[in-house]
Amino acid sequence: MVSGQVQGVFFRDSCRVLAQENSVNGWVRNLPDGTVEAVFEGPPAGVAQLLRWSHHGPEGAVVEHVSQHEETPEGLTSFEVR
Numbered sequence: 001m002v003s004g005q006v007q008g009v010f011f012r013d014s015c016r017v018l019a020q021e022n023s024v025n026g027w028v029r030n031l032p033d034g035t036v037e038a039v040f041e042g043p044p045a046g047v048a049q050l051l052r053w054s055h056h057g058p059e060g061a062v063v064e065h066v067s068q069h070e071e072t073p074e075g076l077t078s079f080e081v082r
Contacts, residue, residue, distance in 0.1 A: 002036045002054050004064035011036050012081045014058035015050070019079040022046030029082035041073050 002011070007030050015028045015038060024042035031037055038054070040047045057063050 001031075001067045002038070002057065002063055002065070003034070005060075005062040006036045006057055007034055009058055009060035011057050011061055015053075016079055016081050018053055019046075019050055022049050024050055025076040025079050027076070027080045027082050039071070039074070039076070041076050 012028045012030065015036075018024075019026065019028075019040065019042075022042070022045075024040050024046040026039040026041050028036060028038040038050075040050045051066075051068060054066050054068075055063055
């Protein structure tokens, strides 16, 4: 979960592009409370890159907090913006 000024700044699409560049599958979506939620599955180095990026996001974002936890992989085969 990423909070701050993270909606309306192309966070989701930038995340999708970076995920595809790093062979990471999953999804990202805006939530009604103004946060962004994402799931990343793939090579550990690629997932780590997405997690690091989430702490600052794209230009125009102001990330205040990132919370993360591990889950059992779902076996996702692509990355989508929801």
